Amino acid sequence: MSNEPTLRPERPFFSSGPTAKFPGWSLDKLSTKSLGRSHRSSYAKGRLKYAIDLSKELLGVPEDYLVGIMPGSDTGALECAMWTMLGSRPATVAAWESFGNVWIQDAVKQLKLPNLTTLDADYGLVPDLASIPQDNDVVFTWNGTTSGAKIPNTDWLAPGREGVTINDATSAIFAMEMDWPKLDATTYSWQKVLGSEAQHGMLILSPKAVERIESYDPEWPLPKLFRIKKKGKIDRAIFEGATINTPSMLATEDYIAALEWAQSIGGRHAMFERANRNAQTVFDWIEATPYLRNMVPDPAQRTNTGVCMVFQGEWYESLSAEEQANVPKKIASTLEKMDIGYDFNGYRDAPPSLRIWCGGSVEQEDIKRLLPWIEWAYEELKAGRL
Known part of the structure; x- marks a missing residue:
């Protein structure tokens, strides 16, 4: 069994709407x-x-x-x-x-x-x-x-x-x-x-x-x-x-x-900067992860809010269409049950995918902590343990 990551997001809210409350909200x-x-x-x-x-x-x-x-x-x-x-x-x-x-x-x-x-x-x-x-x-x-x-x-x-x-x-x-x-x-x-x-x-x-x-x-x-x-x-x-x-x-x-x-925190420009940093964290991770690609091929057209990614690679492509559709669903549902990350499966009408919200109300550290858990869940699913 692959090792579970040790750090968990403090705020596991990655839905694309309604999105995470601002830090410190009560x-x-x-x-x-x-x-x-x-x-x-x-x-x-x-x-x-x-x-x-x-x-x-x-x-x-x-x-x-x-x-x-x-x-x-x-x-x-x-x-x-x-x-x-x-x-x-x-x-x-x-x-x-x-x-x-x-x-x-x-x-x-x-x-x-x-x-x-x-x-x-x-x-x-x-x-x-x-x-x-x-x-x-x-x-x-x-x-x-x-x-x-x-x-x-x-x-x-x-x-x-x-x-x-x-x-x-x-x-x-x-x-x-x-x-x-x-x-x-x-x-x-x-x-x-x-x-x-x-x-x-x-x-x-x-x-x-x-x-x-x-x-x-x-x-x-x-x-x-x-x-x-x-x-x-x-x-x-x-x-x-x-x-x-x-x-x-x-x-x-x-x-x-x-x-x-x-x-x-500095108005809209501070919000822009937070979203840009969050999205870049996910962009860099997608680029470094062989079994993922950004749903948007043109970097100039990639959002800094709801970043969408699809799976690829030999193992994924060997699956049936139904099995492929279950890959992001299973990963998202597993991590939701563990209170690691909520609501980051792709939209129901979109191609099978994951979608991580990166808007300014999300903390960059929480995104950084989520990503290794997605890797862990993928390896567990690939090994037949999920």
Whole structure:
């Protein structure tokens, strides 16, 4: 039997969403003064506005952009942008993993957009974004949460382009710098890179996005949760602490605590650095491990958050497809039962893989301690002992 590693991660949280709480998090760090209050009370509304303002400050969002809290996590925010902005001109939806393909299905089957082009690519690859016409509206995912492939840059978006850009940034924001002048609607959720609680999303709108929403009425009916304008104008109250439906003030306080932690360590750039260090630790290990390869072949397109890896080599390739699929599952489930690492099996629709979250709320030392355990579990499985 191979020797078990001696060091265990102190915080074995490697899920890609909800992600690990920030180091030192505990319930007693959350303010409870807003609990049991109406979310429309001056105090609770002030806390919601504070969450908006601190988000805007930390992310470096331009002053003339609007930031609002939306129901339904990143999904609700992104679909609100699609339902309210698309349909007035040709559109392209680009996808290279599971969630991007959901936006394609929304455009094709739900909105049934005329003049629609879809671009897709296999897991680990990014389609030819430069082929998108600049007068098209475009929906894209900055970072493929389930494939580990990100856009390497925004060179394919021309300054002052005619179409609007709708950016699903949920597993990228707070880990990668956003090119705000080229982004018209950007969305994310609290439970991703900051590791806060779920069900709330953020919608960030440029002046160009606001103009589109105010000047365009889509043909389809809008659910109440997507109605962000009144009497032909954007409802600015939503971007000042009011919400369309009732938010969880406990989740809001948890989000505020995460924002304040990020601010205390140096803001978004410190978060970028932490994610980069964490991801490089995993990249280097993959390169040094013969039976693994990064799911993303192009280093410029590799994420620094949900790093995805697939197995290779003579032993693995001798297995049946079903046996191959069980390799990452067995490794992840074994180490979960041992409380070594939680939730790092690959996404259910992705190729059989492991996915280690490397965002800024994870400590590098915990990743370093996890990796030898994966090696141990692999050798145990190969030897037939798991």
